[in-house]
Amino acid sequence: MSDNLDDIFTDDIKIIAEELEQFYEDLEGKTILIAGGRGFLGTYFTNVLIKINEKLSDPLKIILLDNLITSKDKKKYLDSNIEFLEQDISEKFQINENVDYIIHTASIASPPTYRKFPIKTVDVNYQGTRNLLDIAKEKKVKSMIFLSSSEIYGNPEIFPTPESYLGKVSCIGPRACYDESKRLAETVSILYFQQYEIPIKIARPFNVYGPYLNLNDGRIIPDFMKSAIEDSEIIIHSDGTPTRSFCYVSDAINAFFRLLFSNDNGIICNVGNDEEVSVSDVGNVIEKIMEVPISIKMIKSDDPNYTKDNPQRRCPDLSLIKKTVGYTPKINLEEGLRRTYKWYRSNLI
Numbered sequence: 096m097s098d099n100l101d102d103i104f105t106d107d108i109k110i111i112a113e114e115l116e117q118f119y120e121d122l123e124g125k126t127i128l129i130a131g132g133r134g135f136l137g138t139y140f141t142n143v144l145i146k147i148n149e150k151l152s153d154p155l156k157i158i159l160l161d162n163l164i165t166s167k168d169k170k171k172y173l174d175s176n177i178e179f180l181e182q183d184i185s186e187k188f189q190i191n192e193n194v195d196y197i198i199h200t201a202s203i204a205s206p207p208t209y210r211k212f213p214i215k216t217v218d219v220n221y222q223g224t225r226n227l228l229d230i231a232k233e234k235k236v237k238s239m240i241f242l243s244s245s246e247i248y249g250n251p252e253i254f255p256t257p258e259s260y261l262g263k264v265s266c267i268g269p270r271a272c273y274d275e276s277k278r279l280a281e282t283v284s285i286l287y288f289q290q291y292e293i294p295i296k297i298a299r300p301f302n303v304y305g306p307y308l309n310l311n312d313g314r315i316i317p318d319f320m321k322s323a324i325e326d327s328e329i330i331i332h333s334d335g336t337p338t339r340s341f342c343y344v345s346d347a348i349n350a351f352f353r354l355l356f357s358n359d360n361g362i363i364c365n366v367g368n369d370e371e372v373s374v375s376d377v378g379n380v381i382e383k384i385m386e387v388p389i390s391i392k393m394i395k396s397d398d399p400n401y402t403k404d405n406p407q408r409r410c411p412d413l414s415l416i417k418k419t420v421g422y423t424p425k426i427n428l429e430e431g432l433r434r435t436y437k438w439y440r441s442n443l444i
């Protein structure tokens with residue numbers, strides 16, 4: 096990895112693209128549609144494909160769909176192989192071109208935003224997924240990946256949690272609009288696989304973080320980084336004991352691409368890092384990597400829904416993804432947080 100910390104994103108992109116070299120030949124002249132292409136993971140997917148295009152004689156065409164509900168960035172990629180369509184995927188729409196691959200990353204994934212727009216969250220996860228599955232069917236795509244979520248397990252009781260665990264989820268609680276609609280999106284994806292042989296792969300990401308994750312997103316790492324950078328403090332809205340397993344973005348993107356390019360249609364895989372840490376530990380690691388002292392406080396949130404139905408532990412069983420695509424996460428929490436912090440410092444402040 097590069098020591099030039101301003102170049103962390105560029106470095107991630109170069110490494111992911113190089114690690115996917117075995118698939119380049121199959122990508123010559125193909126078209127990839129990325130729904131939610133302006134978001135955090137969409138930005139990584141897009142830039143890896145731009146990097147891969149440097150090596151192809153017949154470049155990939157990349158179609159980005161996004162309604163910009165959480166990513167406000169309208170600036171255009173200055174690349175004639177990229178087309179951006181401002182589109183709500185839960186509305187009916189058409190794609191004129193042929194499509195070979197679909198990467199479905201569109202959702203309202205930020206907890207404060209999905210609590211603000213619960214019905215839109217259900218719409219993008221269910222109707223949006225269904226609309227993309229219809230496009231996959233019409234265009235006879237070679238492969239499609241849907242990014243579901245570890246949230247479909249709710250507040251699990253088995254650790255590490257395997258894909259076979261059915262979940263412990265409230266269908267009416269404050270997180271239900273996200274969790275339950277992701278579950279229904281998995282159901283409809285598997286039905287399209289069974290009834291129409293759509294070559295779908297479902298990934299269940301566990302807390303992915305890194306450059307380009309919006310600092311105001313409300314997820315734990317951007318939340319902690321923002322208050323550590325701006326106010327030299329971290330506020331934990333619990334007793335600090337709930338655990339999470341955080342996965343640095345370059346590891347996750349590598350796994351998603353490998354799943355997309357695999358022949359394992361109808362598969363459902365956890366994607367993440369199985370290094371389980373408490374929320375307090377995350378604060379302590381951020382304190383360690385920052386160049387200035389910070390204080391860590393535990394304060395109950397004013398929002399009664401903030402911790403309601405919040406999982407106490409989260410840790411993926413990665414056996415299946417390891418066996419399926421030979422995936423092993425490479426970046427540990429300290430290194431990932433160091434890269435993320437340096438990137439925020441040099442790009443956002």
Ligand SMILES: NC(=O)c1ccc[n+]([C@@H]2O[C@H](COP(=O)([O-])OP(=O)(O)OC[C@H]3O[C@@H](n4cnc5c(N)ncnc54)[C@H](O)[C@@H]3O)[C@@H](O)[C@H]2O)c1
Nearest residue numbers: 131134135136161162164165166183184201202242302303
């Ligand atoms: N990052 C993680 O830790 C994580 C964990 C579990 C699941 N996921 C899933 O991975 C996917 C990508 O997550 P992310 O972290 O990049 O989120 P993100 O919020 O950064 O990106 C999602 C993108 O989808 C777009 N979008 C939302 N509704 C849309 C609609 N109706 N039509 C078109 N575009 C729409 C948003 O504007 C945004 O650009 C999401 O489906 C999310 O649920 C992410």
